[in-house]
Amino acid sequence: MKNTMRQRYVAEFIGTFGIVFAPVALSATGTLPSSDSGLMASAWVSGLSVLAMIYALGHISAAHFNPAVTLGFAIACRFPWRYVLPYLAAEFLGGITAAAVVALLLGGGYGAHIPASGLVAAAVGTEAVLTFFLMLVIISVATDKRVAGAVPGLAIGLTVVFDVLIGGPVSGGSMNPARSLGPALFAGGAAIANYWIYVVGPILGALVAARLYEAIRGSEKHAQGAPNDLYQALHDIEVKG
Template structure:
């Protein structure tokens, strides 16, 4: 009895430890954030394409809904979980040690589950058919859509790295910068690939409605683009020091000064 009691006490202590509670909070925040991001963005797509409300939101309106949703959720949840809402962003952060690798699987599960639940909610609320399908399907060729997904994911991750990992950037405006990037990306890639930039965004609707046309594009493209974007920013980043300190200590600048003096 004492051993069993000791085990129970140890388990409860483990579950109640600050570290475990913090992880649970992060995972829940990612699930909630992804849920409302997908719900809001995909809901705008359904309403705009449905016969009764066709064209009321318009394509620019859809772009704004996605961008504003990201901005709102970043400012609401970034201090809790980092506000990734995107497996490609999570993995890219982990690769460059801005995020614990051990939490990657938990974030993946939370993000995909959040998207799945949001998609399921929309499927129950609306009569969804081929015209009102709110997932992502290539409009052009597979290669064209893949390139768009890589490029838009690259830009998104490049901006995310700038505002969240570099203290020389204006951090307080990070949510606005990321939201505006989403708006631009949806404007340019929406008519071609659907502008997913997020494997979870595409997997949720696909799993709910069993539509897997070109689904590999929305898994491969965002991961490749995000990792490349993070890699490029880390290459040009060089250091956390302000530029004036880099110039003051750089051998190149010193050599140039000596040359001009002689």
């Protein structure tokens, strides 16, 4: 295999660290002079950090950086189930470490996701729909050979931007259980009590999107894994018996 599994796990840790650190640190700097931690800034910081991490590490681990995405790839048979738990562990650890670093530098309790008052059901639905869009874009650009190699980072990053702009007022716009867990641990209270929303909603949306794209892909000849070299290596082993 081109990359060992250890290298992939490290890449998932670093990538998830990056996409969690950026918006949480932005939130933490909101009280400083000349800061801008409003919804527009949060949306763009979230999207740009995802874009950057995909281009930096996507060729190593396929840039899942999100437990819901890893489960979506697995349910679509584009990622082996035997590696799901290590990927999830790397992603959650990356997110928790990012929140811890922000807490060490700027104080804890920042960047936590809490649904708008009285909108718990709406928050679950919003997270599911937004993650559906995100997973649909991800599985399309990451596992379809017809998509140009330069497209994924930009397409996924921009999807995160519009998702956060829509979901921010309702649920915070997480779409990622690892994004929400670290800040919730340091914020405690309502953030921890409502964390289940950011597990149930994103996973539901990702699984539906993954299965739907497989249904409309058109032909297996267009498909590849995420990461493709791992998928192909395991496929070759199975073929050889």
